[in-house]
Ligand SMILES: Nc1ncnc2c1ncn2[C@@H]1O[C@H](COP(=O)(O)OP(=O)(O)OP(=O)(O)O)[C@@H](O)[C@H]1O
């Protein structure tokens with residue numbers, strides 16, 4: 001990204017402008033940006049928003065499926081209440097005569113059986129429709145959210161997250177989405193339609209009874225509303241607490257060796273225990289409140305049940321309804337109170353799921369890294385150019401939140417095409433930061449940067465991947481075979497001989513064949529079954545298969561022994577002859593053959609020259625050599 005020229009780090013006012021690039025939103029999920037923040041929304045709004053967002057993520061076909069499922073639920077609701085009426089009529093028939101004839105019962109039983117069979121058949125159909133949509137949504141959203149995470153601004157969102165917490169949040173947020181779907185369409189709606197059908201049937205039969213029965217709803221609804229609203233904060237607190245534990249566990253497992261060597265197991269366990277105790281305290285408070293609300297709801301329901309029975313007996317005694325109707329109304333009333341009983345758990349869980357869906361939208365709505373959204377970033381890097389490979393003018397950069405510390409300070413640099421450059425400098429002086437800018441991994445710098453005469457911002461990620469090879473300080477080695485790891489990122493089919501040659505050039509072929517189980521040998525997660533040097537050599541073999549114009553090694557051979565390092569270094573020089581190579585190394589002998597060495601110091605290039613001239617000149621480079629006992633004479 002082109003910045004303004006002439007920025008000077010001593011201008012504190014200007015310095016404040018350095019920071020992450022302006023967020024770039026895409027239009028994939030527009031509505032999430034317009035919503036009020038989660039803490040400002042009421043619980044009911046939260047739930048409604050959660051439901052509408054969930055529905056918004058569904059395709060037309062899936063929405064049609066939901067519509068069909070809703071229609072099926074309506075029929076099932078009627079079928080659930082029909083047995084009450086049939087039983088009422090049966091009782092009337094039974095009590096009307098002096099002798100009970102079994103033949104009277106048969107048609108009723110047949111009718112009841114048919115109703116139950118049809119109802120269960122429809123229930124299976126409804127569950128299939130919903131589960132099908134839920135599994136599809138689960139798959140699609142998991143893919144979408146992971147793709148999003150891989151494309152967000154590394155320096156912004158990802159650096160603010162504890163990776164373990166993010167991982168937990170990610171999968172819970174998808175669970176929340178599926179939870180809303182299932183809870184709405186498998187639990188809530190059937191109960192709701194059942195109750196609506198019960199009220200409808202009661203109204204058709206005896207409006208006065210129906211009116212008495214629905215009086216249970218206002219008090220029940222009030223209690224449920226109170227119950228749900230009083231617990232929202234607790235749900236959020238529990239969720240966040242869980243994320244804290246997730247984050248700690250992942251962090252601990254990554255540092256298990258250090259924990260063991262320092263014998264800090266008890267200390268780590270105490271940390272987890274503290275978090276778990278905090279969760280427990282929140283949870284028990286929640287359960288006590290729930291128990292009290294449940295009791296109030298049961299009392300409300302009990303009082304109305306008695307009222308409905310008394311009223312129906314009174315009406316029957318006055319022959320206003322039949323005896324069988326006493327049974328009909330008590331069953332219908334149970335069907336009305338059923339959703340009231342369930343709805344709290346449903347709403348309670350819905351409010352938690354809504355928070356999780358909020359998290360999902362939050363992740364899905366994270367701005368994409370600018371390198372994925374730049375318009376017109378389609379410049380091609382030409383191979384035959386006399387123009388410089390790298391050209392940097394007045395480059396300054398400070399990490400977000402550290403505006404008083406300037407990592408790169410008005411740096412000017414030109415690297416000729418085909419030049420081999422070494423970069424030296426003390427730890428933390430900005431070497432990796434400089435490389436990350438060239439690779440468009442961080443943005444928001446000031447000054448101008450071009451690669452092969454193309455402004456950095458006009459080069460697409462794809463073009464960059466094709467023309468620049470990079471071996472980072474911490475190689476990316478993943479679970480899979482050795483071959484998978486070496487071929488990673490390679491866009492073409494690689495013949496076996498070439499694969500072996502790449503491994504040989506990276507000085508790892510013998511180990512692959514003798515002790516790592518061959519090319520199909522398995523690498524465990526994060527390359528944990530490989531030594532640091534083996535991981536680095538796999539990453540080096542990977543780069544040997546590429547034909548880039550610019551190759552960047554950031555401490556890529558630091559974990560190799562001297563012999564391997566020197567062989568690999570020679571192979572690199574041979575394979576990437578004529579190419580532009582930038583090598584960062586603390587081991588200065590690695591840089592011996594570089595055309596030019598840049599010595600970074602406090603965000604500037606303090607010295608430059610070839611190895612010989614720098615080692616003979618008083619200054620930082622000579623100091624480094626002396627500290628490492630590698631003065632030219634000693635070499
Ligand atoms: N993501 C980040 N956020 C904030 N500060 C950072 C970040 N990454 C690096 N820094 C800081 O920027 C400075 C330069 O870091 P950089 O990684 O570029 O150093 P380096 O020269 O590559 O060091 P080393 O030789 O140890 O690899 C350091 O002070 C570091 O603390």
Ligand SMILES: [Mg+2]
Pocket residue numbers: 431432433473554
């Ligand atoms: Mg570094």
